[in-house]
Amino acid sequence: MTMPLRRESLAVVDRPVAHGPFTTTVPREYVHRAALAEVFLTGLHPTGLDSLTVTAQWPRAHTFYGPTAGFHDPLMFVETLRQAVHLITHTVxxxxxxxxxxxxxxxxxxxxxxxxxxxxxxxVELDIRCAGVERRAGALRGLRMEVTARRDGRFLGSAVSGVTSLPRTVYRRLRGPHAEAAAWRPDLLPPPVQPALVGRSRPEDVVLAPTPVRDRWLLRADTRHPILFDHPQDHAPGMLLLEAARQAALAVSPPVPVVPVGTEAVFHRYAELDADCWIEAVPAAPDARGNGRTRVVAVQHDACLFESVVTTVPAREGIQVLPPGF
Incomplete structure (x- = not known):
């Protein structure tokens, strides 16, 4: 049985949608971000039983999720959704x-x-319906979020996110010796592939390292990266794996500008930071609309810990590109 939205828990973040220059973000603690500049969410508004709207604002350019071929980075949408997961589980x-x-x-x-x-x-507005809410001893243990997104009133896309919520004691027992944040070892970071191959302009934003095997790379988990590792982590974060999948899909795509508009991902296990993690990509059959698709898996200790199918569409020509950090 799902629980109704609690109005008393929304006092901190429940603000009217703001269209002027005074829009503020939600507290960074609610979205598990250390840097204020990386908080995209601006409010949360109940719309019904187990349904709500989360509002966000995307900058025209970003140091990491920067535009390509005149389009916002689709992973900025995924990061917005990730922040919404934390905001909703904590406040609602x-x-x-x-x-x-x-x-x-x-x-x-x-x-x-x-x-x-x-x-x-x-x-950006995310209309979210929460379903399959699981509780144990009164505490949230998991749910599914069904999302319809609008951008400036126009349909932007849809998403479904399945989430597990673990108490700290359970998490630490599950993680065992890996429960502490990993120490940075610069000597263990392999050199990146050429940035242009994976749709990047800066080597420090490349998360794949070359190997002798075609369409197989080593994951570069640079714990100094200010966006992917905004705060200390004891494992490779999900956004890093999704970025690796995106870069792998671009690496095996034809050498023309494409936009990765679709993702189907399953997270099986944690990706540890103290062991090699291999990223492998193979072309998949096009979708019903003829769009390109690439299957990407992450393998560690001979086990598949993450798999994704990335869908790409060609970018239009003649759109002005704003450089990252503009």
Whole structure:
């Protein structure tokens, strides 16, 4: 049985949608971000039983999730969704702040044209229905979020996110000796592939290292990266694996600008930071619309810990590109 939204828990983040220059973000603690600049969410508004709207604002450019071929980075949408998961589990379903929210499954389908960079920051709304809410001893243990997204009033896309919420004690017991944040070892970071091969302009943003095997790479988990490792982690974060899948899909795509508009991902196990993690990509059959698809898996200790199918569509020509960090 699902629990109704609790109005008393929303006092901190429940703000009206703001269209002027005074829009503020939700507290960074609710979305598990250390840097204020990396908080995209601006509010949460109940719309019915177990349904709500989360508002966000996307900058026209970003140091990591920067635009490509005139389109917002689709992974900025995924990061917005990740932040919404934390905000909702903590404020709506009362998961304590030290609980760990873990993705089980993620499906994203975006409209390429709705990602086009405009003359102002993008106003994004996520209409979310929470289903399959699981509780144990009164505490949240998991749920599924069904999302319809709009950008400046236009349909942007849809998503489904399956999440597990673990108490800190359970998480630490599950993680065992890996429960502590990993220490940085610069000597263990392999050199990157050429940035242009994976749609990047800076070597430090490349998360794949070359290997002698075609379409197989070593994951580069640079714990100094200010976005992917915004705060200390004891494992490779989900956003790093999704970025690796995106870069692998671009690496095996034809050498023309494409936009990765779709993701179907399953997270099986944690990716440890103290062992090699291999990223492998193979072309998959096109989808019903003829769009390109690539299957990507992450393998560690001979076990598949993550798998994803990335869908790409061609980018239009003649769109002005704003450089990252503009």
């Amino acid at each position: 379903y009362a998961a304590p702040m030290d609980h760990h929210q873990i993705w089980r499954r993620l499906t994203v389908d975006l409209d390429r044209d709705a990602l086009a960079v405009g003359e102002t920051p993008a106003a």
